[in-house]
Amino acid sequence: MIEKQILQTLRKVCSDKNKFYSLHEPYFVGNESKYVKECIETGWVSSAGKFVDQFEKDIANFTGVKYAIATVNGTAALHICLLLAGVKPNDEVLSPTLTFVATTNAISYCNATPHFVDSDYETLGINTKKLEKYLEKIAEIKNNTCYNKKTKKIIRAIIPMHTFGHPVDLTHLNKICKKYKITMIEDAAEALGSFYKNKHVGNWGKLSAISFNGNKIITTGGGGIILTNSKKLAKLAKYITTTAKKPHPYEFFHNMIGYNYRLPNINAALGCAQLENINTFLKLKRKLSNQYQKLFSNIKGIKFFNEPKDCKSNFWLNVIILNKANIKLRNSILKITNDNKIMTRPAWTLMHKLPMYKKCPKMNLSIASDLEKRLINIPSNAFLWKK
Numbered sequence: 001m002i003e004k005q006i007l008q009t010l011r012k013v014c015s016d017k018n019k020f021y022s023l024h025e026p027y028f029v030g031n032e033s034k035y036v037k038e039c040i041e042t043g044w045v046s047s048a049g050k051f052v053d054q055f056e057k058d059i060a061n062f063t064g065v066k067y068a069i070a071t072v073n074g075t076a077a078l079h080i081c082l083l084l085a086g087v088k089p090n091d092e093v094l095s096p097t098l099t100f101v102a103t104t105n106a107i108s109y110c111n112a113t114p115h116f117v118d119s120d121y122e123t124l125g126i127n128t129k130k131l132e133k134y135l136e137k138i139a140e141i142k143n144n145t146c147y148n149k150k151t152k153k154i155i156r157a158i159i160p161m162h163t164f165g166h167p168v169d170l171t172h173l174n175k176i177c178k179k180y181k182i183t184m185i186e187d188a189a190e191a192l193g194s195f196y197k198n199k200h201v202g203n204w205g206k207l208s209a210i211s212f213n214g215n216k217i218i219t220t221g222g223g224g225i226i227l228t229n230s231k232k233l234a235k236l237a238k239y240i241t242t243t244a245k246k247p248h249p250y251e252f253f254h255n256m257i258g259y260n261y262r263l264p265n266i267n268a269a270l271g272c273a274q275l276e277n278i279n280t281f282l283k284l285k286r287k288l289s290n291q292y293q294k295l296f297s298n299i300k301g302i303k304f305f306n307e308p309k310d311c312k313s314n315f316w317l318n319v320i321i322l323n324k325a326n327i328k329l330r331n332s333i334l335k336i337t338n339d340n341k342i343m344t345r346p347a348w349t350l351m352h353k354l355p356m357y358k359k360c361p362k363m364n365l366s367i368a369s370d371l372e373k374r375l376i377n378i379p380s381n382a383f384l385w386k387k
């Protein structure tokens with residue numbers, strides 16, 4: 001029975017029967033307490049402080065993107081990326097149907113319409129081949145702007161999401177964006193430490209967003225960051241996420257609608273300490289995924305998902321994919337593993353099936369619909385790896 005085989009295989013990694021194994025959890029093994037204590041002792045816990053500046057510098061260094069602007073969470077970062085990319089009410093924004101709801105909600109916050117795109121079996125992200133064919137059919141360019149011929153709306157932007165840390169085919173997507181005058185914004189929320197053709201993700205989009213929620217590869221408790229190589233956009237991002245206040249010693253003057261989206265210093269302190277250990281986390285997570293891959297290769301009827309061509313993934317969440325013949329077993333696999341305190345989870349419900357997004361424009365979504373039925377996430381904590 002394949003359910004038992006999967007449980008036995010996971011037991012080799014999650015070996016303590018009395019313990020609960022989550023999908024992902026934070027590890028504080030460095031300077032976290034020291035830096036947070038420093039915030040408390042100096043009183044710098046809130047909207048300004050040295051750790052925010054330090055964290056922004058450290059993330060820019062690590063990713064190789066020139067500018068980084070810390071935010072209160074990843075969703076807020078995405079929202080601002082879209083605003084600064086020029087997404088306006090009534091625009092359409094292309095985005096995967098297989099994603100976490102934050103990607104799609106950020107589009108709605110701009111009063112724009114999500115337009116759903118199918119997935120790729122090789123990357124689990126946007127299917128660039130299908131997208132190109134689809135745009136040939138439905139899009140036209142007028143005045144350097146891409147229009148949806150059917151809805152007459154502007155297709156302003158696209159949000160590739162690097163699913164579970166696996167990069168999208170960014171070279172091809174970049175070509176499509178250039179051809180169709182569509183702005184790319186990367187949802188790299190799950191992909192800190194992931195590289196495409198030796199360059200960190202977040203370098204391809206005009207703007208990109210990363211999340212530091214508690215379940216991500218490093219955490220600030222809650223937090224996010226905007227990345228961009230444009231000095232002008234970086235300045236504007238800082239301004240708009242800090243209430244758009246004109247600098248002045250005592251006067252309050254705001255010349256546009258800003259947001260209180262800044263990351264508190266105490267959260268940034270946690271992030272600085274976490275980032276000091278990211279290479280350890282990445283190394284361990286790669287070893288864990290190699291171990292899983294070996295173990296699961298002995299089970300017929302499932303596949304362990306490995307990093308796509310030209311990519312170095314952070315293996316944020318490991319994933320197994322059931323063969324089509326085993327689709328019916330998914331729920332019993334989820335049940336037996338969770339009953340045994342080993343957390344497993346199916347893919348997110350696809351965005352075009354959610355009540356608020358049912359009527360949005362979409363292409364044929366057959367691959368995402370198929371993947372949704374076959375995909376299972378398994379425990380992925382870096383410290384699960386054992387020799």
Ligand SMILES: *Cc1c(COP(=O)(O)O)cnc(C)c1O
Pocket residue numbers: 073074075076099100102103161187189190211212213223224
């Ligand atoms: C985690 C996540 C976000 C946003 O995260 P926050 O919880 O707001 O920090 C956005 N998109 C994806 C795909 C995510 O996984």
